Amino acid sequence: MAAKVHPDAYKGLGKTVSGFKAAYGTVMFFEDQVPLYALAAKNPLGDVSDGMHQYLVWTALELEGLGANLQHFNFMDEFSDEVAKRWDLPTSWKLKSQLVFGKPANGLVRKSERTYAPLQERVRLYG
Template sequence: MAPSVDHLISAVENRLSCYTLTNKSPISDSRVQEIVNAAVKNAPSAFNVQSARAVVLLKRDHEKLWDLGDECLKKAMPEAAYQALAPRVQGFKEAYGTVLFCEDQSALDGLKDKNPGIQHVIRDWSLHSSGMHQFIVWTALELEGLGCNLQHYNFMTEFSDQVRQTWNLPNTWELHCQLVFGQPKDGLKRSRERTYLPLEEERVKIFGS
């Protein structure tokens, strides 16, 4: 299929964070997997190191993830902060699935060993590449009618550790984020209107044109 720039830009323009999700999906689980596979296979990585790892948690496994999120939050936060965040976590749990994006530190260590002169930038590059993977999956799931939001509960070390233990993931897989998805409750729409800073001169410069 010939890709078109207009289709790509329109998908990019339409992507949004959606927090009112249900535990249903308009597409099959194998289609979700196909999308994640396509992102992990094709997104670029520094020196083609391919350090991205993804874990798709659906239904009961997804719910288990957010039970863990709730437990960890309860331990890590002051009571008032926990009370404020708990309904959000409950909202994530009510969705259909979560994609965990990880970066395999053993692959990155291999790259560092081969390139000692650039060791200090490899972590940055790994994060850049992970973001590209996340964006592809987020945008593609949305094109299929799913709503998504991006979370970072790995700010709690215990959450990352529990996730690794529960799904028996290698110790070298560092968890970076959680993309929650599900069929939107009342259609795909932004939870709040997005504002845009001016582009020309302030955010984008062009020279030599």
């Protein structure tokens, strides 16, 4: 990775990646491009459904007391190629994201309390 990323960017990225070693595991999300392309005429937004899957898995992990963070290291072809090679995956599978999960070092806590505008100002219902 260091060879493919600008040195300044790698300084921060390297620390992040090193932190993943303490994780329990990683859920990798793939899309099989063959059926996806076949269905594209009927469902042009089919390639964005993976976001719902990522959210659902993340929520399930958090309900079990685990923390998670979503990564997109598939921006580097070398990374995606290495993943496919390591697990002998079909060439039609495209890596979309990686959900790293484990026990949070400080428990499941927010760094700061969040405040929100009243619901009536944020949501509008019609009909």
